[in-house]
Amino acid sequence: MPIGEFSDRSGLSPKRLRSYAAAGLLLPAAIDSSSGYRYYSPGQMREARLIDALRTAGVPLAEIGSLLGDPSVERLDAWTRQVEVDAVQRQDALDLARHLLTFDYESAAGIPGQPRKEAMTTLQAAARTDIGRVRENNQDSVLCLDHLVAIADGMGGHPGGEVASNLVLTLLEAAFTGESLEELKAAVRAASHAISDRAAASEDLEGMGTTLCAIGSTGDGRLAVVNVGDSRAYLLRDGSLRQLTDDHSWTAELVRQGELTELEAVDHPHRGVLTRALGVAPKIDVDGALHTVVTGDRFLLCTDGLFNEVAESDILSLMEGATDVGVVADALVEQALSNGARDNVGVVVADVRT
Numbered sequence: 001m002p003i004g005e006f007s008d009r010s011g012l013s014p015k016r017l018r019s020y021a022a023a024g025l026l027l028p029a030a031i032d033s034s035s036g037y038r039y040y041s042p043g044q045m046r047e048a049r050l051i052d053a054l055r056t057a058g059v060p061l062a063e064i065g066s067l068l069g070d071p072s073v074e075r076l077d078a079w080t081r082q083v084e085v086d087a088v089q090r091q092d093a094l095d096l097a098r099h100l101l102t103f104d105y106e107s108a109a110g111i112p113g114q115p116r117k118e119a120m121t122t123l124q125a126a127a128r129t130d131i132g133r134v135r136e137n138n139q140d141s142v143l144c145l146d147h148l149v150a151i152a153d154g155m156g157g158h159p160g161g162e163v164a165s166n167l168v169l170t171l172l173e174a175a176f177t178g179e180s181l182e183e184l185k186a187a188v189r190a191a192s193h194a195i196s197d198r199a200a201a202s203e204d205l206e207g208m209g210t211t212l213c214a215i216g217s218t219g220d221g222r223l224a225v226v227n228v229g230d231s232r233a234y235l236l237r238d239g240s241l242r243q244l245t246d247d248h249s250w251t252a253e254l255v256r257q258g259e260l261t262e263l264e265a266v267d268h269p270h271r272g273v274l275t276r277a278l279g280v281a282p283k284i285d286v287d288g289a290l291h292t293v294v295t296g297d298r299f300l301l302c303t304d305g306l307f308n309e310v311a312e313s314d315i316l317s318l319m320e321g322a323t324d325v326g327v328v329a330d331a332l333v334e335q336a337l338s339n340g341a342r343d344n345v346g347v348v349v350a351d352v353r354t
């Protein structure tokens with residue numbers, strides 16, 4: 001049938017049909033040698049619609065050509081997953097763009113060089129990290145500012161783990177202005193995408209990921225605490241130590257479901273298996289809560305290299321042991337080292353400034 005009729009029946013414009021022919025995907029069944037007029041056969045209808053559907057889905061012409069040569073539903077599944085990943089990344093990027101467009105930087109707290117709001121809580125903090133006694137690399141990273149403290153425990157071998165834990169803290173520092181809990185969570189999600197992108201671009205970073213636990217000061221005087229993975233935040237107040245975060249690990253989930261006791265979890269062989277981490281899944285759930293602070297509050301961020309090595313009662317007495325946050329941070333790391341330090345150790349101790 002002539003191109004006009006084929007176009008009417010397939011719903012594809014003659015221009016599209018010509019472009020698919022030019023790409024070598026859907027060649028006319030015949031071309032009139034004198035007029036140059038193109039003819040298609042009714043049997044090409046299905047292929048024409050298939051090509052057009054894939055183009056509409058954004059699949060590149062070269063990949064459509066290779067699918068036609070080797071039809072496979074698995075490749076469609078892979079494209080479908082890619083579309084989902086792209087959609088999440090674009091949504092998160094738009095959220096960040098919306099924030100950048102609407103946030104009032106002039107009166108913002110937490111912008112370097114800008115005066116902070118009167119109400120904003122600032123932190124007096126000290127951070128330490130140590131390779132420990134067994135590991136050959138230190139994949140724990142720490143960040144210590146007066147409006148943002150954070151800790152990250154990287155995974156994925158050398159050098160992936162170090163790269164991932166460093167990257168998330170660098171990106172967080174750049175993105176968090178002190179506006180809100182939502183801003184901090186959005187920054188964490190954006191960092192997770194950046195880690196997966198870096199991992200995909202380099203063979204020796206393949207599979208890298210990281211935990212994250214951070215405390216950010218928001219403009220209203222409260223502190224936003226966020227976490228993904230099994231790095232923890234604790235609050236020392238009135239002589240007692242309270243864990244503010246839930247671990248996203250396999251054993252912690254079983255404890256929450258009542259299928260494992262706390263005691264059984266401590267020595268469980270799958271203790272280190274995480275159910276959430278940054279950089280390893282397209283969609284990331286970030287836990288977060290706002291906390292009102294009082295004078296005398298002292299916070300601790302730590303990686304599993306501390307709490308797996310030092311009992312909570314000992315962490316409590318060390319946290320109360322000195323006025324200076326640096327002295328406390330040193331003492332915590334020292335205790336982990338003298339207990340064997342089978343993993344990297346990372347701690348941040350932060351006092352609320354009054």
Ligand code: MG
Nearest residue numbers: 153304305343
């Ligand atoms: Mg660790």
